[in-house]
Amino acid sequence: MDDATKLEQLMDYIMKNCLWQFNSRAKDRRKQNVGVLTKTTQLLCDEPVDNPTPLDKCYWVDAVCLAEAYRERYPWLATMDKTAIKTLMQKLHERLDWLTIDGSLNEELTVQHY
Amino acid sequence: MPYHEFECSKVIPERKQHAVIKGAGEDLTSCLPKGYLNTIPGTISERGCAYCGAKHVIGTPMKDVIHISHGPVGCTYDTWQTKRYISDNNNFQLKYTFATDVKEKHIVFGAEKVLKQNIIEAFKAFPEIKRMTIYQTCATALIGDDIEAVAQEVMDEMPEVDIFVCNSPGFAGPSQSGGHHKINIAWLNQKVGTLEPKITSDYVINYVGEYNIQGDQEVMLDYFHRMGIQVLSTFTGNSSYDDLRGMHRAHLNVLECARSAEYICDELRARYGIPRLDIDGFGFEALGNSLKKVGLFFGIEDRAQAIIDEETAKWKPQLDWYKERLRDKKVCLWPGGSKLWHWAHAIQAEMGVKVVSVYTKFGHQGDMEKGISRCGEGALAIDDPNELENQEAMRMLKPDVIFTGKRPGEVAKKMRVPYLNAHAYHNGPYKGFEGWVRFARDIYNAIYSPIYQLSGLDISKDEIAADKGFVTRRMLSDAGLSDEIKSSPILTEYTGKYDSVTDLRAKTYPEFERKTAASAAE
Numbered sequence: 001m002d003d004a005t006k007l008e009q010l011m012d013y014i015m016k017n018c019l020w021q022f023n024s025r026a027k028d029r030r031k032q033n034v035g036v037l038t039k040t041t042q043l044l045c046d047e048p049v050d051n052p053t054p055l056d057k058c059y060w061v062d063a064v065c066l067a068e069a070y071r072e073r074y075p076w077l078a079t080m081d082k083t084a085i086k087t088l089m090q091k092l093h094e095r096l097d098w099l100t101i102d103g104s105l106n107e108e109l110t111v112q113h114y
Numbered sequence: 115m116p117y118h119e120f121e122c123s124k125v126i127p128e129r130k131q132h133a134v135i136k137g138a139g140e141d142l143t144s145c146l147p148k149g150y151l152n153t154i155p156g157t158i159s160e161r162g163c164a165y166c167g168a169k170h171v172i173g174t175p176m177k178d179v180i181h182i183s184h185g186p187v188g189c190t191y192d193t194w195q196t197k198r199y200i201s202d203n204n205n206f207q208l209k210y211t212f213a214t215d216v217k218e219k220h221i222v223f224g225a226e227k228v229l230k231q232n233i234i235e236a237f238k239a240f241p242e243i244k245r246m247t248i249y250q251t252c253a254t255a256l257i258g259d260d261i262e263a264v265a266q267e268v269m270d271e272m273p274e275v276d277i278f279v280c281n282s283p284g285f286a287g288p289s290q291s292g293g294h295h296k297i298n299i300a301w302l303n304q305k306v307g308t309l310e311p312k313i314t315s316d317y318v319i320n321y322v323g324e325y326n327i328q329g330d331q332e333v334m335l336d337y338f339h340r341m342g343i344q345v346l347s348t349f350t351g352n353s354s355y356d357d358l359r360g361m362h363r364a365h366l367n368v369l370e371c372a373r374s375a376e377y378i379c380d381e382l383r384a385r386y387g388i389p390r391l392d393i394d395g396f397g398f399e400a401l402g403n404s405l406k407k408v409g410l411f412f413g414i415e416d417r418a419q420a421i422i423d424e425e426t427a428k429w430k431p432q433l434d435w436y437k438e439r440l441r442d443k444k445v446c447l448w449p450g451g452s453k454l455w456h457w458a459h460a461i462q463a464e465m466g467v468k469v470v471s472v473y474t475k476f477g478h479q480g481d482m483e484k485g486i487s488r489c490g491e492g493a494l495a496i497d498d499p500n501e502l503e504n505q506e507a508m509r510m511l512k513p514d515v516i517f518t519g520k521r522p523g524e525v526a527k528k529m530r531v532p533y534l535n536a537h538a539y540h541n542g543p544y545k546g547f548e549g550w551v552r553f554a555r556d557i558y559n560a561i562y563s564p565i566y567q568l569s570g571l572d573i574s575k576d577e578i579a580a581d582k583g584f585v586t587r588r589m590l591s592d593a594g595l596s597d598e599i600k601s602s603p604i605l606t607e608y609t610g611k612y613d614s615v616t617d618l619r620a621k622t623y624p625e626f627e628r629k630t631a632a633s634a635a636e
């Protein structure tokens with residue numbers, strides 16, 4: 001399976017099942033994407049995850065569920081080494097930022113107030 | 115952009131930007147209709163006004179409150195009773211509605227006096243109720259009545275009462291969504307932090323954007339209580355006014371309907387550092403994940419897992435009975451705001467139906483982002499549709515069932531398309547594991563109702579066979595099924611009771627020991 005297909009599968013799961021990537025403002029979306037995907041990558045690479053604040057913990061719970069779903073649905077993840085997983089997750093992050101923030105057509109993302 | 119232009123709306127060219135068909139390879143950067151804009155003149159919208167959004171959707175589900183509209187009686191009448199947000203105090207908020215009954219003379223001479231008189235009269239008529247919400251309407255906003263000042267005067271004279279003022283007249287936004295926004299922010303600014311709640315658990319949440327439609331909130335509260343979680347308040351279904359004043363003390367905001375209530379969650383996150391966790395209470399997998407996430411946040415995920423295992427074992431075979439009979443049925447998912455994304459993926463994955471169209475009356479582009487992501491190729495997405503567009507879409511897509519409100523629903527019925535009430539439900543609650551089976555049961559009953567064979571016959575000209583009865587629901591649904599499925603000993607129809615909520619009110623829950631003496635003494 002090539003990287004593009006893998007990326008598509010990972011993205012499809014997020015878009016169909018998750019809500020954390022769709023906060024209403026761009027600044028929050030960026031924080032959510034970094035928060036959840038950084039921790040998901042750490043979990044997939046069996047690295048320790050630090051949750052010093054309640055907000056971190058909130059990213060972490062979404063990351064735990066995402067990592068579990070990925071492992072269960074995509075057995076090819078188990079055949080990848082940590083560096084390859086990190087590269088793939090980095091691409092996923094860039095793509096998600098593009099779809100939900102930088103390339104988004106949602107005109108309310110930059111509204112100043114909630 | 116894969117815009118879809120309706121034949122009937124060619125005379126309103128701006129409408130074209132409000133509908134898209136998701137084609138192969140399309141994503142959110144190429145396929146998103148406009149949203150949350152003023153309705154275009156010439157198109158007859160199905161939207162409500164901003165007063166309605168504030169009062170009818172968000173304010174009124176609070177249960178121990180006199181909800182009074184400052185304006186003509188029509189505003190109040192049109193926002194009374196049509197949403198089934200029940201409560202465990204004998205539905206006070208549904209049974210009674212109040213209005214100041216503003217007339218022409220008040221518009222000329224001012225309506226503040228009549229407002230004060232009405233407030234006092236209402237409190238006297240219901241002496242056990244000490245809390246009130248007042249809603250501004252168009253007429254009283256335009257004459258400049260100072261409702262806050264009148265409310266303060268009453269509170270000074272009657273120190274035992276507390277009053278919340280919602281300044282969201284009908285014109286305060288393009289749709290009811292403008293009112294959701296206004297009341298979120300007003301409640302936060304005026305009331306949150308004015309009462310210190312009693313903390314009784316190590317795990318404390320607000321359950322936000324949940325309106326207890328036919329008991330949804332009570333089903334979810336049952337799960338939270340079984341996990342030993344204190345639900346400080348629900349914003350706002352079946353909730354007490356005073357509970358909602360203590361929202362600032364929660365450890366976590368669990369957000370269900372982001373469309374109507376994300377504003378207060380975002381502000382609570384910014385002002386008080388309370389995290390916002392978005393959840394889905396609909397669908398086995400999404401609900402299971404939601405409970406698990408709340409459990410993980412507090413380190414009690416084992417309690418969540420126990421509920422998921424128990425409920426899934428009990429209800430999954432019943433859900434699957436319906437799934438076998440609903441496969442590939444075409445659905446138009448046409449709700450108000452949030453259900454297009456709450457339901458789009460879950461009904462396809464867990465009930466086997468196909469969503470051919472999503473629409474939203476008052477949603478924002480953010481809702482469409484979620485909805486379009488969750489439905490497949492070929493789906494038609496429409497923002498703020500009008501009735502002619504709906505009819506054209508139904509003729510084009512030929513859906514087997516429509517989930518929408520009662521006004522467009524009645525139109526669908528006349529076109530012989532079954533509809534389910536997406537806002538107030540048919541036989542809910544639809545949240546929770548059992549609720550999801552009830553929803554599947556209602557979909558099944560709608561699609562296979564024998565009435566649709568009979569209603570296609572015109573007795574003035576069609577031949578009516580007098581020697582044959584109509585084909586029953588079961589004969590229709592089982593016609594193409596294998597014997598193995600038809601006679602499966604595992605799959606069964608819904609076995610729950612007609613009323614799945616009332617018993618929950620008498621339920622008792624295990625006491626969980628608190629972690630530290632210090633926290634117990636809080």
Ligand code: SF4
Nearest residue numbers: 163165189251252284
């Ligand atoms: S638009 Fe104005 S007058 Fe009409 S129901 Fe809404 S508040 Fe009342």
